[in-house]
Amino acid sequence: MRASLASSIAVACAAALALPVTLVAPATATARPAANALPPAQDELPGSTQSLPLRPLGASVRSFGDPGAAAREQGLGRRDVRPFSLVGVVWDDPAAELHGTVQVRTRATADGVWSAWQDVETHNEEHGADPESAEGAAGTLRGSTAPLWVGDSDGVEIRVRAEEGAPAGTAEGAAEGTTEGAAERAPEARTATAPLPAGLRLELVDPGEEPPAAPAPGTRAMAPPAVLTAAEAAASGVNSRLAPYGATVIPAAPRDDTVAAPVHETAAAQTAAAPVREAAAKKPYIGPRPRIITRKGWGADEKIREKGFVYTSTIKAAFVHHSATGNNYTCGQVPSVLRGIYRYHVKSSGWRDFGYNFAVDKCGNIYEGRAGGVAKPVLGAHTLGFNTNSMGVAVLGTFTSSTPPAAAVTAVARLTAWKLGLHGIDPKGTQTLVSGGGNLYKKGRKVRFHTIAGHRDGFATECPGGRLYNKLGTARASSAKYQGR
Numbered sequence: 001m002r003a004s005l006a007s008s009i010a011v012a013c014a015a016a017l018a019l020p021v022t023l024v025a026p027a028t029a030t031a032r033p034a035a036n037a038l039p040p041a042q043d044e045l046p047g048s049t050q051s052l053p054l055r056p057l058g059a060s061v062r063s064f065g066d067p068g069a070a071a072r073e074q075g076l077g078r079r080d081v082r083p084f085s086l087v088g089v090v091w092d093d094p095a096a097e098l099h100g101t102v103q104v105r106t107r108a109t110a111d112g113v114w115s116a117w118q119d120v121e122t123h124n125e126e127h128g129a130d131p132e133s134a135e136g137a138a139g140t141l142r143g144s145t146a147p148l149w150v151g152d153s154d155g156v157e158i159r160v161r162a163e164e165g166a167p168a169g170t171a172e173g174a175a176e177g178t179t180e181g182a183a184e185r186a187p188e189a190r191t192a193t194a195p196l197p198a199g200l201r202l203e204l205v206d207p208g209e210e211p212p213a214a215p216a217p218g219t220r221a222m223a224p225p226a227v228l229t230a231a232e233a234a235a236s237g238v239n240s241r242l243a244p245y246g247a248t249v250i251p252a253a254p255r256d257d258t259v260a261a262p263v264h265e266t267a268a269a270q271t272a273a274a275p276v277r278e279a280a281a282k283k284p285y286i287g288p289r290p291r292i293i294t295r296k297g298w299g300a301d302e303k304i305r306e307k308g309f310v311y312t313s314t315i316k317a318a319f320v321h322h323s324a325t326g327n328n329y330t331c332g333q334v335p336s337v338l339r340g341i342y343r344y345h346v347k348s349s350g351w352r353d354f355g356y357n358f359a360v361d362k363c364g365n366i367y368e369g370r371a372g373g374v375a376k377p378v379l380g381a382h383t384l385g386f387n388t389n390s391m392g393v394a395v396l397g398t399f400t401s402s403t404p405p406a407a408a409v410t411a412v413a414r415l416t417a418w419k420l421g422l423h424g425i426d427p428k429g430t431q432t433l434v435s436g437g438g439n440l441y442k443k444g445r446k447v448r449f450h451t452i453a454g455h456r457d458g459f460a461t462e463c464p465g466g467r468l469y470n471k472l473g474t475a476r477a478s479s480a481k482y483q484g485r
Helices: 002-017 020-024 059-063 180-189 230-237 255-259 267-282 331-348 406-422 472-482
Strands: 048-053 073-091 100-108 118-120 148-162 201-206 317-322 358-360 366-368 390-395 430-434 446-450 452-454
Touching: 048 073, 048 331, 073 100, 073 118, 073 331, 118 148, 148 201, 148 331, 201 331, 317 406, 358 406, 366 406, 390 406, 406 452, 406 472, 446 452, 452 472
Parallel strands: 317 390, 317 452, 358 390
Antiparallel strands: 048 201, 073 148, 073 201, 100 118, 100 148, 358 366, 430 446
16 A cells, blocks of 8 residues: 555646646645645644655656656655644665765745745754664654744745765764864765665654633642543643642742742652752852743643653753754744754654653743653753753744844743752853763763853754854853852
8 A cells, every 4th residue: 555655646746746736836825625635634633743754856857767866866846745833854875974965945824935945954963862762773763854843834845955075875984973074084075976865755843733711820730630631640740849730830039939949739749859959049049930830831741751761960051052953933832843843853854752841932931842851851852962960041043143032031031040949050160971972072982061162062053053152151150149149
């Protein structure tokens, strides 16, 4: 059946690509597709993913029978699809790199107008679990681009082009976490255009409907409400010292509340948490806890992640990222953006959960990321090689050439003042982490970082974008002040 489907899609793609209008049609409104013309929905769960295999582009126009053309350019012509809001591209081998460009254009659901071509960030391998961790060795992993938020859409076109003179194979030095080996082999490796990775697929993510309205403010609960599933209760329960079960928001609190027992906590819970509070009370520099929107608050579907939580020993440093999902979102859309990224990380990329520990939007709102408890040292998948004993904070947007809003930088400072403070860490200091392997530092090497560092400090990458990276000094100084230093 798979062969039959692939054949049908290939025929359809070839027919579409043979029409000149597909290549030159202007960005104007088109008629809405008939409901019975679209693929059937695969499930009834909140949110869904359409996964479409890419095909050689324009073979009859550009390749003239060249068998290598299919390996150099793939895509899909304009087509009607079910509604989606976020796009990305995945491929079979997570160790393979996509050396080239990925561009998409989409049709807005509201007015039927096609967008201009938009670039999708292809260098995403630097995010993810450490190579030899259980998550990093999972057989579910796929190679993937960064996801791109495009808003409510129901039409798509994509083209993926191999870079001329890109590496013909994986450099051994990069695989071993060194830069010298890759550099030595660069001239030889770039003598030919590398083929695109095998199994390229376009992922169209529908984040689903908004979560139901939050309970009335001030509501306290001693046990998980009946409306919570077991997975939701588990994800909420790990924050029960800070907010009631099922809470959509963990409220801001002064430092005194950080080390005091919450009024809704049972006597047994207070006794169990006493050692943690005593340790926190001995650390004089802890910033006030900022307001944090929980996974329940942004509508995470707890059924799609892996069960259970994985922790590291402590938190010694915070790595700041940009999500590279673009800046074309409103703060009211952020729950949908997060649900889209979450589904893309888990369902498309094969990760166990949302990769980052926290997310921050352009308005300065802070969101719980990977499940396990905002005050706990949850092991994330954000900085390849340095996830152990660190936390990852993603500022939603792309900040290569755009300046991050001051509210977002302030939120990073407030969050790190509190979270690093819980572990006695000075935001203006430095900490030593041990590499788990990457393209800058080989496995086992001890590396000293700023306690608030950029992703590029631990991996050769543009992340978190030059404009955001340049604001990290401001974040460090502000974070220290929030701690009272």
